[in-house]
Amino acid sequence: MKKAAIIGGTGYGAIELIRLLQSHKEIQLTKIISQSQAGEDLSSTYPHLSGIITKKMESLDLEELEKEIDILFLATPAGVAKNIIPSFQDTSIQCIDLSGDFRLTGEEYSEWYGKEPAPAEFSEKAVFGLSDIFTEDIKTASIISNPGCFPTAALSALIPLIDGGKIQTEGIRIDAKTGISGAGKGLSEKTHFSTTNENVIPYKIGQHQHIPEIERYASKFAEKDLKVSFTTHLIPMTRGLMCTIYADIKNQETTASILNYLEEYYQEKSFVRILPEGIFPTTKGVSGSNFCDIGAYVDSRTNSIVVVSAIDNLVKGAAGQAIQNANIMNGWDETMGLEFIPVFP
Numbered sequence: 001m002k003k004a005a006i007i008g009g010t011g012y013g014a015i016e017l018i019r020l021l022q023s024h025k026e027i028q029l030t031k032i033i034s035q036s037q038a039g040e041d042l043s044s045t046y047p048h049l050s051g052i053i054t055k056k057m058e059s060l061d062l063e064e065l066e067k068e069i070d071i072l073f074l075a076t077p078a079g080v081a082k083n084i085i086p087s088f089q090d091t092s093i094q095c096i097d098l099s100g101d102f103r104l105t106g107e108e109y110s111e112w113y114g115k116e117p118a119p120a121e122f123s124e125k126a127v128f129g130l131s132d133i134f135t136e137d138i139k140t141a142s143i144i145s146n147p148g149c150f151p152t153a154a155l156s157a158l159i160p161l162i163d164g165g166k167i168q169t170e171g172i173r174i175d176a177k178t179g180i181s182g183a184g185k186g187l188s189e190k191t192h193f194s195t196t197n198e199n200v201i202p203y204k205i206g207q208h209q210h211i212p213e214i215e216r217y218a219s220k221f222a223e224k225d226l227k228v229s230f231t232t233h234l235i236p237m238t239r240g241l242m243c244t245i246y247a248d249i250k251n252q253e254t255t256a257s258i259l260n261y262l263e264e265y266y267q268e269k270s271f272v273r274i275l276p277e278g279i280f281p282t283t284k285g286v287s288g289s290n291f292c293d294i295g296a297y298v299d300s301r302t303n304s305i306v307v308v309s310a311i312d313n314l315v316k317g318a319a320g321q322a323i324q325n326a327n328i329m330n331g332w333d334e335t336m337g338l339e340f341i342p343v344f345p
Contacts, residue, residue, distance in 0.1 A: 011185050016319035020340075032058065081099050103213045160266070181239045242282075295308045
């Protein structure tokens with residue numbers, strides 16, 4: 001078995017990694033690192049792990065990590081991973097970053113994240129880990145930039161349609177909604193119960209850091225600089241994420257022809273489910289799982305298409321996709337450790 005460590009051990013992404021890795025046949029979680037809570041039991045923060053995770057959290061020791069692990073998951077806030085990953089450049093350790101430190105480069109990263117970017121040699125070396133699209137690149141990668149939750153849902157629906165010339169690349173609009181866990185563990189007025197309960201809150205209009213990430217990787221398939229309109233909303237549920245995407249159809253298409261095309265595009269991908277005509281994704285339909293569900297409707301009256309994609313923001317949008325990437329990097333079955341049926345009701 002390969003030995004793994006998680007840095008940032010008390011965030012929601014890390015806790016989901018711990019849950020999923022518990023059933024993985026080839027990865028043994030040996031270290032959970034938290035600078036702020038080193039020496040404490042993880043169960044003191046998360047009692048649901050009592051009797052399951054007995055290791056104490058540790059402080060970061062780069063030399064010790066280099067000697068003892070094979071895979072490093074970084075579930076840290078933005079600005080941390082870019083200072084850690086370069087320390088492993090001369091090792092065989094596989095680094096999978098769940099933050100945004102390697103999704104953008106140079107001035108673009110500084111503009112959207114308000115921090116100094118990662119050294120160019122590392123940001124250029126990192127492979128964007130959208131597992132079901134960039135599979136071949138991931139196989140030989142040593143640094144994975146795990147996609148953001150919104151880009152995972154949006155790009156999984158958009159890229160096939162752009163790649164196949166099915167939609168116009170001008171005027172794409174994405175209406176996105178996420179549960180409260182998407183805002184992370186930190187407390188804020190926006191995530192306070194009395195604010196979020198029975199409320200829908202638009203946020204970061206025109207300023208969301210996932211905008212350039214969506215545009216960057218969609219542009220690769222458009223083969224030109226592509227811009228999207230992207231609006232995010234916080235909704236009163238714990239987990240789940242949905243993107244409703246609007247675009248103009250390029251040629252004569254029907255709902256059936258688009259769904260058939262998407263089925264063929266993803267025919268070898270276990271975690272992307274194309275729903276039958278007339279049925280659309282729900283957040284409950286993917287909760288607790290690594291699935292991305294996609295549905296579509298072609299409106300011949302307006303010559304446009306509506307595409308809906310749904311994921312669990314903590315699984316497919318974070319920890320699950322990170323493990324899927326680890327599986328691909330190591331030549332294991334992509335589904336290993338991830339064969340969870342969605343939790344319903």
